[in-house]
Amino acid sequence: MTVLSDLLSVQTTDIAISQAKHRVSHLQETIDRDAAKSALAEIDAQIALCDTEIATATAEIVKVDRSSHEHDDKLVKLNKQLKTVIAPREAEALQHEIATVTTERSALDDRELELMGVVENGEMKKSELGPLQASAKSTLAAATMALSSAKQKIDAEISALTEQRSAQALVVPKSLMSTYEAKRKHRPDGAVCRLNGPTCGSCHLDISQGEINAMRAMTGDELPECPHCGSFIVF
Ligand SMILES: [Zn+2]
Incomplete structure (x- = not known):
């Protein structure tokens, strides 16, 4: 009946193998690595959002600039015309147009200031996020290394147990x-x-x-x- 105690040894090793496999799939290191990964992803997303805001505002600044120049040219032209008109009604119409273009021109200045504020704000947020991103990256690198070494340790344990199991099973009849x-x-x-x-x-x-x-x-x-x-x- 010693054959059954040999079989019990096989089972003890089989249990140890399945426990080790269970440990591999429930490692704290995996939880830590996943948390580090999502923390970094969160910061990356915030930086990407800043980049988008900066790019959108910068593109609009270019448009506003172009429009400002057009308004300036128009004002020069209108003021020149004003000097040449004699009819009061025509002069009045021109003055009215000059006032409208001047108001628009000033609104464009306001908008440009606003957009520059958006760019500045975005750059500031980015400079705050930079160190956080660097630290999240190194946390992730450390967590990834810790996970891989924990896995390696258990994998070595499993392969030693598997070898032991093969040796133990050799003395047990196949049937x-x-x-x-x-x-x-x-x-x-x-x-x-x-x-x-x-x-x-x-x-x-x-x-x-x-x-x-x-x-x-x-x-x-x-x-x-x-x-x-x-x-x-x-x-
Ligand atoms: Zn029973």
Whole structure:
């Protein structure tokens, strides 16, 4: 019946392997790396928004400038005309036009000042975000490194355990290994177990003393199994 204790060793290693795999997929380092990634993405997005605001305002400043020059040219022309007209009604009309163009010209100045404020504000925000971005980048780099080293450590553990498992499985008959694999599908951690007193280590139900005695007396190819869950019992 030592073949079952060999099988129990295989199961112990299998459990250790699945626990290690579970740890790999639930690492704190992954959570930290993801948090660092989104923190950086958030800052990058804010910088991109500043860039867009600056670019839009700069493009409008160019247009406003062009329009201001056109207004200046028009004013020069209108003032020249004003000097040549004699009819009072014509002069009045010209003066009215000059006043309108002057008002528009002044509104363009106001708009340009406003846009320069937008650019300045955007540049200021960017200069504040710069150091934050640099620090978020180094946090992410450190978190990425920590994650990769944590993963490497567990991967090494898993490959050592896998090697150990292969060696342990070698001494177990192939047909028993197949039965074990089939039982594991239903009870991954309890295909084979020891008794705790009269209690099955797998399903935790009590087995009668009569059944225990009968199992202990088994010989040859017979292998003791829990009457409740079918787990192999190691004595
Ligand atoms: Zn059981």
